[in-house]
Amino acid sequence: MLLPCTIAGKASFARQTLDNEIKGVVLSGGKATRLRPFSYTGAKQLVPIANKPILFYAIEALVEAGVEDIAVIIGDTGPQVREALGDGARFGARFTYIEQDAPRGIAHAVKIARDFVGESRFVVFLGDNFLRGGIVPFVKAFRDSRADAQLLLTPVADASQVGVAVLDGAGRPVRLVEKPKEFVSDLAIMGIYMFDSRFFEAVEQILPSARGELEITDAIQKLIDAGADVRAEVVRDRWIDTGKFDDLLAANRLVLEDIEPGVEDATVEGSTLHGRVVLQKGARVINSVVHGPTIIGENTQVVDSYVGPYTSIYHDCYLRNTEIECSVVLERSRIESPGNRIHESLIGRDVDLSGEAAKPRAFRLILGDYSKVRVP
Numbered sequence: 001m002l003l004p005c006t007i008a009g010k011a012s013f014a015r016q017t018l019d020n021e022i023k024g025v026v027l028s029g030g031k032a033t034r035l036r037p038f039s040y041t042g043a044k045q046l047v048p049i050a051n052k053p054i055l056f057y058a059i060e061a062l063v064e065a066g067v068e069d070i071a072v073i074i075g076d077t078g079p080q081v082r083e084a085l086g087d088g089a090r091f092g093a094r095f096t097y098i099e100q101d102a103p104r105g106i107a108h109a110v111k112i113a114r115d116f117v118g119e120s121r122f123v124v125f126l127g128d129n130f131l132r133g134g135i136v137p138f139v140k141a142f143r144d145s146r147a148d149a150q151l152l153l154t155p156v157a158d159a160s161q162v163g164v165a166v167l168d169g170a171g172r173p174v175r176l177v178e179k180p181k182e183f184v185s186d187l188a189i190m191g192i193y194m195f196d197s198r199f200f201e202a203v204e205q206i207l208p209s210a211r212g213e214l215e216i217t218d219a220i221q222k223l224i225d226a227g228a229d230v231r232a233e234v235v236r237d238r239w240i241d242t243g244k245f246d247d248l249l250a251a252n253r254l255v256l257e258d259i260e261p262g263v264e265d266a267t268v269e270g271s272t273l274h275g276r277v278v279l280q281k282g283a284r285v286i287n288s289v290v291h292g293p294t295i296i297g298e299n300t301q302v303v304d305s306y307v308g309p310y311t312s313i314y315h316d317c318y319l320r321n322t323e324i325e326c327s328v329v330l331e332r333s334r335i336e337s338p339g340n341r342i343h344e345s346l347i348g349r350d351v352d353l354s355g356e357a358a359k360p361r362a363f364r365l366i367l368g369d370y371s372k373v374r375v376p
Helices: 054-064 076-086 106-111 137-143 198-203 217-226 245-256
Strands: 003-004 022-028 069-074 096-101 119-128 129-131 149-153 163-167 171-177 187-195 230-234 239-241 267-271 271-275 277-279 285-286 289-291 294-296 299-304 312-315 318-320 323-325 334-336 340-343 350-355 361-363 372-375
Touching: 022 054, 022 106, 022 137, 054 076, 054 119, 054 129, 069 076, 069 312, 076 096, 106 119, 106 163, 106 217, 119 137, 129 187, 129 289, 137 149, 137 187, 171 299, 187 217, 187 239, 198 217, 217 230, 230 285, 239 245, 271 277, 289 294, 312 323
Parallel strands: 022 069, 022 119, 069 096, 149 230, 267 285, 271 289, 277 294, 285 299, 294 312, 299 318, 318 334, 323 340, 334 350, 340 361, 350 372
Antiparallel strands: 003 096, 119 187, 129 239, 149 187, 163 171, 163 187
């Protein structure tokens, strides 16, 4: 079902068909079983990295590359995604929302965008993927070529848990293998793809996999086997599929490494800020020590606490008598835990975490939304 967002009076967003037009298809559905309990109550793509939802990075990367007409594929968490993204104006884009009735695979999610795409070439971006350097040069290369498809690949240490591409002597992909049991290639297929309309012919020729889904690697293999012009670009910048907890923390750390310090209408009293610290509007840091790189969100209070490096605390949180580092805390959570250090943890929305310790202890926690935990 197409759910267009129109913007009255915005002539720059008028739909038009251009020879070099490239559209975007962003996937923001799926069950996200690897991120439970977080994904029981919210869209995984809206978990923040450095206080910005993961999905926003994908949208911004597309817009930076000149892709402004974007379909957002949504599922059960569609209302949350639509509320967070809006009509696209804040990103300099226009969104069309398309509902996927059930998780039927990436290829199926792209397939249902066929009417939106029309005859245009397009970029597919999985909404939980993060690429540090963006996609500008890769979209330009695709735009300037006559390729039917272009894959982004990146070298990985362990290829057994990802889909990989085998290249020929000219650097063209000849075979795609999902989670190979034996080594065939160390080039992982990233969740960012570029296609022309031949993709839709290929997807009609594949059958659901053993897990009942239409696999995008099967559709791409059909293109290769049919003699389509399928190319590959090897990405050397850092790429993270944030589908697991450790990956979320890694992405958060990566973004924080590049932040510029700043205090935006915030209050600092009796406190020390070390290194690159960002305090967003309305934040209050009282009798505390904050070591950067760290970001503390709007209207969040940090009182009598220590916030260590590589920590992101989202908006409207309250921390008191707390030590925390290398962690992500989502909105409206309250933490009061003297004597305990929270380390490499993910704390969900509206969490109430409290407790005391007779001697110092450290905890690594994964707490879903609305959890209430007291450390004895």
